[in-house]
Amino acid sequence: xRIEDYALLGDTQSAALVGRDGSIDWLCLxxxxxGAVFAALLGTEQHGRWLIAPAGxxxxxxxxxxxxxxxxxxxxxxxDGTVRLIDFMPPRGEAPDVVRIAEGVSGRVPMRMxxxxxxxxxxxxxxxxxxEGALVAVAGPDSCWLRTPVETRGEDLSTVAEFILEAGDRxxxxxxxxxxxxxxxKPVHAEHALRQTFEYWxxxxxxxxxxxRWRDAVVRSLITLKALTYAPTGGIxxxxxxxxxxxxxxxxxxxxxFCWLRDAxxxxxxxxxxxxxxxxxxxxxxxxxxxxxxxxxxxxMYGVAGERxxxxxxxxxxxxxxxxxxxxxxxxxxxxxxxxxxxxxDALYQARTTGFGSGASTWALQKAxxxxxxxxxxxxxxxxxxxxxxxxxxxxxKLMAWVAADRAVRxxxxxxLDGPLDEWRELRDxxxxxxxxxxxDPVRRTFTQYYGSSALDAALLMVPLVGFLxxxxxxxVGTVAAIERELLVDGFVQRYxxxxxxxxxxxxxxxxxxxxxxxxxxxxxxxxxxxxxxVAMLERLLALxxxxxxxxxxxxxxxxxxxxxxxxxxxxVPLITTARNLSVRGGPSHQRERxxxxxxxxxxxxxxxxxxxx
Numbered sequence: 001x002r003i004e005d006y007a008l009l010g011d012t013q014s015a016a017l018v019g020r021d022g023s024i025d026w027l028c029l030x031x032x033x034x035g036a037v038f039a040a041l042l043g044t045e046q047h048g049r050w051l052i053a054p055a056g057x058x059x060x061x062x063x064x065x066x067x068x069x070x071x072x073x074x075x076x077x078x079x080d081g082t083v084r085l086i087d088f089m090p091p092r093g094e095a096p097d098v099v100r101i102a103e104g105v106s107g108r109v110p111m112r113m114x115x116x117x118x119x120x121x122x123x124x125x126x127x128x129x130x131x132e133g134a135l136v137a138v139a140g141p142d143s144c145w146l147r148t149p150v151e152t153r154g155e156d157l158s159t160v161a162e163f164i165l166e167a168g169d170r171x172x173x174x175x176x177x178x179x180x181x182x183x184x185x186k187p188v189h190a191e192h193a194l195r196q197t198f199e200y201w202x203x204x205x206x207x208x209x210x211x212x213r214w215r216d217a218v219v220r221s222l223i224t225l226k227a228l229t230y231a232p233t234g235g236i237x238x239x240x241x242x243x244x245x246x247x248x249x250x251x252x253x254x255x256x257x258f259c260w261l262r263d264a265x266x267x268x269x270x271x272x273x274x275x276x277x278x279x280x281x282x283x284x285x286x287x288x289x290x291x292x293x294x295x296x297x298x299x300x301m302y303g304v305a306g307e308r309x310x311x312x313x314x315x316x317x318x319x320x321x322x323x324x325x326x327x328x329x330x331x332x333x334x335x336x337x338x339x340x341x342x343x344x345x346d347a348l349y350q351a352r353t354t355g356f357g358s359g360a361s362t363w364a365l366q367k368a369x370x371x372x373x374x375x376x377x378x379x380x381x382x383x384x385x386x387x388x389x390x391x392x393x394x395x396x397x398k399l400m401a402w403v404a405a406d407r408a409v410r411x412x413x414x415x416x417l418d419g420p421l422d423e424w425r426e427l428r429d430x431x432x433x434x435x436x437x438x439x440x441d442p443v444r445r446t447f448t449q450y451y452g453s454s455a456l457d458a459a460l461l462m463v464p465l466v467g468f469l470x471x472x473x474x475x476x477v478g479t480v481a482a483i484e485r486e487l488l489v490d491g492f493v494q495r496y497x498x499x500x501x502x503x504x505x506x507x508x509x510x511x512x513x514x515x516x517x518x519x520x521x522x523x524x525x526x527x528x529x530x531x532x533x534x535v536a537m538l539e540r541l542l543a544l545x546x547x548x549x550x551x552x553x554x555x556x557x558x559x560x561x562x563x564x565x566x567x568x569x570x571x572x573v574p575l576i577t578t579a580r581n582l583s584v585r586g587g588p589s590h591q592r593e594r595x596x597x598x599x600x601x602x603x604x605x606x607x608x609x610x611x612x613x614x
Contacts, residue, residue, distance in 0.1 A: 004546035004562045010227035011089035015240035022053035029177035030096050032237050033257040039122035042326050043318045047122025054078045055110040069201035081107015090193040091200045095185045100173040104165035116158040132184045143180040148173040209275030212583025220549035221572035230304035234282025236264040239565035245324040246511040246564045253324045256565040260301045261340040265347035267569050270576045295368035300337045335382040341373050342400025349407040370408050377401040393451035395439035396459040402431040403466050445478030455497035458517035471527035490557040493517040512554030512563040519574030
């Protein structure tokens with residue numbers, strides 16, 4: 001099944017992917033990063049799935065989220081009539097639940113249910129028994145309890161059922177996870193849980209302040225981002241999946257079920273600007289807890305509760321999505337990525353700017369982070385794209401080090417916070433001069449991926465967006481032109497120059513277009529008055545969403561398929577940002593605030609007068 005054939009269910013602690021055929025093929029319980037109960041997404045039905053569907057031929061399928069919620073309705077037409085499958089995960093009570101209601105719409109349709117539970121990513125076959133009115137599957141620390149009025153039976157190490165749906169019938173199925181040593185979870189009434197779920201999403205969306213164009217797409221993206229937050233701690237995962245490939249048949253497959261500081265900060269900003277103050281507050285608290293201790297030991301990512309050890313291994317018993325290797329954990333946790341300091345500093349600065357505020361402990365953290373930037377900004381790092389071929393002096397990383405210093409300066413100037421202002425201004429100017437001397441190629445008239453290289457990097461579209469240089473500066477204009485010329489493929493932007501470059505990537509070339517980079521190009525167009533082109537690019541990106549409004553990380557322009565982990569926060573965040581920017585004709589409103597004269601001058605003064613743009 002294609003990645004875009006899946007829809008998301010979630011309860012802000014874990015998530016499931018359900019296909020157009022009515023099969024839940026991915027579900028990790030009780031958390032995003034727990035072992036999967038259903039892992040058919042990365043294998044076969046033998047690795048766990050839960051199918052509810054007509055027993056015979058399906059002639060047409062339609063699906064949608066009901067209103068502004070994560071309640072999914074899938075309608076299936078058959079020669080005998082039409083049925084509707086209602087799938088959702090209600091707000092977390094004492095245990096995680098998946099609720100499915102099979103409803104007869106017309107005719108008389110024979111139905112089937114096939115439940116194959118496999119714990120630990122499809123590896124462990126549980127014992128199954130009847131207890132307390134439920135079907136109970138137990139293995140090791142896990143148990144799952146299925147409650148339904150439908151009569152079930154065991155067959156080939158799975159649970160099956162057949163039943164008939166006539167118009168007006170509603171048949172509930174509730175699956176609940178529980179620690180195996182604990183007593184039975186309380187029964188969940190499916191219809192009551194459905195009402196609760198609608199009420200939850202309606203209340204949450206009542207805080208939304210977005211009133212620009214493309215509102216349906218923006219709200220769906222906001223709901224998706226909310227579904228990727230881990231409510232107990234405020235952590236935000238990059239995606240709910242692992243090992244969905246960036247290149248079909250390749251090796252670029254990673255586990256994204258963790259909290260990257262970079263991804264979480266941009267997600268925070270998208271939610272914050274849409275009026276969701278609670279998420280901003282909870283994430284700040286998560287950040288303070290996660291990185292508590294020596295600031296020099298700050299990691300680029302953490303577990304949803306702030307865990308630091310995320311060891312990576314290959315789950316070799318799973319065949320993988322279309323034959324790609326399956327990785328659990330992420331060894332990039334040990335990388336040094338200089339840019340994350342800038343992203344965190346910018347997010348906390350924006351939080352103050354929007355009035356959500358930050359306490360004294362947060363400012364103390366920011367000062368500690370800036371001390372690390374001052375000590376380490378001259379070091380090479382693995383960069384935003386987490387290369388596994390060794391550290392380089394990535395230009396984008398230096399740019400975000402500049403952002404860290406710039407936001408510290410502005411925090412003192414704008415909010416009257418304490419700090420060595422002259423020292424930070426000097427640091428900001430020193431980093432700017434270094435970038436313009438070593439990260440810019442005056443012959444090719446473009447910023448380059450890393451110092452001394454000829455490769456391009458679409459991350460450098462952020463140069464004007466963070467306020468380093470104005471969008472009409474000749475160095476920015478030249479960089480945009482180079483990216484259009486060399487990285488724009490069929491209307492979508494590749495992350496960086498696709499050539500064998502073992503010194504940086506240590507991976508074979510080839511991957512899909514990176515959707516976030518394409519959104520950034522649209523933002524650059526908007527800043528220089530290319531509004532119609534920016535709108536056209538946004539519309540082209542919106543057309544890539546699947547039928548329920550979800551995006552993965554990348555798009556394979558040759559296969560015309562979504563690729564990469566799904567749904568991806570790093571795609572939905574810039575969708576929100578670009579739509580917001582283009583709703584204000586003339587350019588990104590919040591980015592104009594960022595691009596202050598102080599920010600521009602610190603970069604301009606680093607070059608001799610004759611090198612400045614006219």
